[in-house]
Amino acid sequence: MVVLPQPARGAPRPGHMIVCGDDALAERLAAELASVYRERVTLVVPPGPRTESAARAGAAALLSRVQAVMNRSDGGLGRQAPRVLQAPELDAAALTEAGVREAAALALVFDDDEANIHAALAARRLNPRLRLVIRLYNRKLGQHLEELLDQAAALAVPGLDPEALDTSTTVLSDADTAAPALAATAVAGTSKVVQADGLLLRAVERTPPSPGRVADPGLCTLALLSSTANDPAGAEGSDASGREGPTLLPDDETVAAATGRGTVVLETVAHSGAASVPGRLAGRGLPLAQLFSRRLRWSLAGLLVSVLALAVATWLTSEQKHPLHAGYLTLLDLFAINDPALDEPTSRQVLQLLSGLAGLLFLPVLLAAALEAYGTFRTASALRRPPRGLSGHVVLLGLGKVGTRVLSRLTELGIPVVCVEEDPEARGIPVARRQRVPVVIGDVTERGVLEAAKVHRAHSLLALTSSDTTNLEAALSARSIKPDLRAALRLYDDEFATAVYRTLRAAHPRALTRSRSVSSLAAPAFAGAMMGRRILGAIPVERRVLLFAALEVAGHPQLAGRTVGESFRAGAWRVVALDTSSPDERLPDLAAPPRPGSADRSTGLVWDLHPGYVLRPEDRVVLAATRQGLAELLRRDPHPTPRRTDA
Incomplete structure (x- = not known):
């Protein structure tokens, strides 16, 4: 040691x-x-x-x-x-x-x-x-x-x-914690659903309202985005006044005065069940169009019509009274297992010859159908190639721990994805195979790999390999193919990320570039868990984090005896829900998922609180807080330090 x-x-x-x-x-x-x-x-x-x-x-x-x-x-x-x-x-x-x-x-x-x-x-x-x-x-x-x-x-x-x-x-899992933010970065501009353990918090990122219209505040406004959040030429995390970062937990006056800035609004809250992944697995209920090619289907249809015509002709020209018996004779002739019609009428002999000729054509078609069906079922478990007409998709680089979780998240949201992975035995390859996601196997730094992923028609690029230089090289290569491509890079070093922003912004002013660090997104959730089960989850806002925590009002003079409106401290914390159940009937851990076999049980949380409600010591509340604000509430140190309101 x-x-x-x-x-x-x-x-x-x-x-x-x-x-x-x-x-x-x-x-x-x-x-x-x-x-x-x-x-x-x-x-x-x-x-x-x-x-x-x-x-x-x-x-x-x-x-x-x-x-x-x-x-x-x-x-x-x-x-x-x-x-x-x-x-x-x-x-x-x-x-x-x-x-x-x-x-x-x-x-x-x-x-x-x-x-x-x-x-x-x-x-x-x-x-x-x-x-x-x-x-x-x-x-x-x-x-x-x-x-x-x-x-x-x-x-x-x-x-x-x-x-x-x-x-x-x-x-x-750091991958599970960071996956929602990374997926939201790739599809910026859409509503993002953030799962915080047992609770499902729908945080909607809204664009600035048009002049003369008032934006719907939802349950509450969680943050004001930077004025350059959706500006391709702006530096991420800075507004026009030079102050860095978004405004977390703003008061009503700040929200009213902020014009031209997007917001993050808490819209709905619900309990999450099992995640449902869209099933696109081949095999069960496989359509006939995917099992056989079009040419083979037409060949089979033509031969079946020919056999049916021969059966009808045999029934009409022979002495057979029942059509089924005529069809049976036609099949015997088709497979060449019937006796030769030597003493039969000429019409019968001609039909037998035609049936034999149809049989010669029918056997190769059956063999081709069997081979095609075998090949279809075999490739159903193999990796798909990107379809020819694919466009508007997300190109995901890297199928390691983080890339696999992000892939699952994107497929849950129904977003088309094309993956690029160098290692054919990577962790996420079986996941992509089960979900029928196209995968390009190859080194992203080699020529032609990004073209095979249809990056020239993609909506965004999400580079999640473990190498900063590989992610940067992939972004530069993709920008050379499509200059206005939206790119999100996984970068750890903040100084390196700043240099990347400036360079890419100067070279491609019409493109949007963002960086995300898995460790920086996951660290607040891990730190909150070390402070106790009171931490329910975290929602990333640009490069900052909002935490959700469940606290007993007793022992917190900042909350006890104050109304909901008075307890709100802009930039630090805000009461967003109240547990109305009695202390004996409360769930001990709001973030814990229901145990298998247990009956569904309501938590008794009320999210639309009246600002005049007075918080009692026996109450338990759910807070949205910044890291600094929650640290002040949970700090055991009797000597608090000056509080920052912008982090």
Whole structure:
């Protein structure tokens, strides 16, 4: 275990938080907890170089990156930097060294599901009261793991109630958290539905109303978008006055005075059921037109008409009284298994010869039909190629963890997609095959790959590979083919993203370019989960985030005894719903999905609140809050810091 030299502050005090990870999500999560929520954080990372001096240098570089993220997210210095530990293996000894016995929460965000599960089991044994936040990609495994660890906590300490003490286990996926925002970026201008665990929040992005018309505010206005949000020549996240970012949770006066700016409105709220994915699977109920080609269908129809005509002629010219018997003789002649008509009339002999000739033609057609049907069923499980007339689609680059979730999200919304993936064994290839989504296998940087994806007729490009340079090269190549193509890039480095904006904006002033970072979109949700189950979910607004949380009014002087209108603090928080059920009948976790086999149960939430309602200590409310505002409400530090209203 290597500990980076830091200002002496002794062992971690009770109530600190531990983040274990080795990628951008861990860095941003540690910075989020330290800068926004002002928590004492211990960051546990695997060792890099073998030598101790090189390991200390690597830890120092890691700490500097975390401090840089803190400065960007907090807007200044003065926050206590995380304590960094390097452990070769995340076992019980490493967790004990990090102070897991006294910690309030532990986040396991390694990109290895097995390592996170092993560490979670060890941490639960060391501290049954610990709040666990685990990063897992497997949804079904995550549900089972939550139940297992919560049950283990309840059995480890007699009388311990995980629901009452908020000793919960939360399993999140950064891909699931970021997928709605990435999908909305690719289809900007449409209504976006954001799923926040057990609740479905419909946040509609509305364009500025025309002069003389008043926009419908919905349930409430969540944000005012930047004046350049839909301006291709504008810098993302800046308005005309030079102030950066959108205005989150504005008051009525600000909304009325903001002309020419789009809004994000909370329109409807409903409980989400199982996601229904449009079924375009081939096989069950496969149409005849897809099973056989048009030429083969016409050939079969012609031969059947010929056989029917021969059967009718046989019935009319022979002494057979029943037409079925005449048809039977025709079939025998067709397959050449009837006796030769040597002593029969001439008409009968001619019809037998014609039936034999039809049989010679019929057998190859049957063989062709069998081969075509076999080929159709075989290609039904193979990857589709982009159709010739496809246009207005989204070109999705990369089918890794994030790309797979975004693909599922786009297909749920009924948006046509063409995927480009270099690895034929990528994680998202089976998903694309099941959903019959066209896929182009090839390196996006090679010539002809984007042309095969019909990028010249596409609506937008969504580059989600794990390489910033690959995403940039793909965007530049696509812009050379279609200069006005809407492009959204997955970029981590903010300075690099700024340079990309300026360059692409200068080169293609009529095109719209956006960047999204998966770690920056997912970090607020992970940080909120570490603060407790009160966090229901997050809605991204451009490059910022709005959080939804369920809080008990008791213990919050900013809410208790105030009306709904008085409790509203512009730029910080806003009460959007009230739980009207009695405390004994409340759902312990509003974000938890209904358990299988349990009856549907209403949460009793009222979303259209009267501004004059006085909040009582026994009430529970749902808040829309900025990160800074929610941190002020949840902060355990008795010395609050000045609040920023623009983040």
